[in-house]
Amino acid sequence: EEQLVESGGGLVQPGGSLRLSCAASGFTFSGYSMNWVRQAPGKGLEWVSCISSTSSDTISYADSVRGRFTISRDNAKNSLYLQMNSLRAEDTAVYYCARGQSLDPWGQGTLVTVSS
């Protein structure tokens, strides 16, 4: 079964940092680009970042996180990461990882709360 499992969410103070992880299983992780998508409480979906299958090819970010968030991957560990720095209250959301251009499948999400 193709599966994505996020971890690393939690409560962090404004200005703080957090690193999210996404563990992939059931498919050839190194063959796909990967994305992070977030959803603030009661709000819609917002694309955050994408990384190509080989990391060195293409990385892109939403304007709202560029310069603060860094996406990376370790194909040997079948894992995707999101390093989040200078966190703001508006970054509070459930963060999902999703596979490929079509965003399929999605993980169950991990909640990040930025609050003092």
Add this chain to the structure above:
Amino acid sequence: QSALTQPASVSGSPGQSITISCTGTSSDVGGYKYVSWYQQHPGKAPKLMIFEVSKRPSGVSSRFSGSKSGNTASLTISGLQAEDEADYYCRSYTSTSTLMFGGGTKLTVL
């Protein structure tokens, strides 16, 4: 990066058909075949329903179909069922090599 425009809500009775629109620009919806639709039930992760404008993933009911005309994409659900009640989001690739979602549409099955 403004969101693609979707109606906030649509509704229909069981057995009826409904269509959800998703309007963008020539730099996103109108310029690429990479338009997808996602279904999200409360408290659950989104699920891919349509990709590349009109293709259905394996396991998705044929009651779901997608199309595009100019800068507007559409999702049609025929033979509405109670379990179709959910939030629906469109998503497009953009000219800046990013992805953009619509604001979401809440479907109510009356």
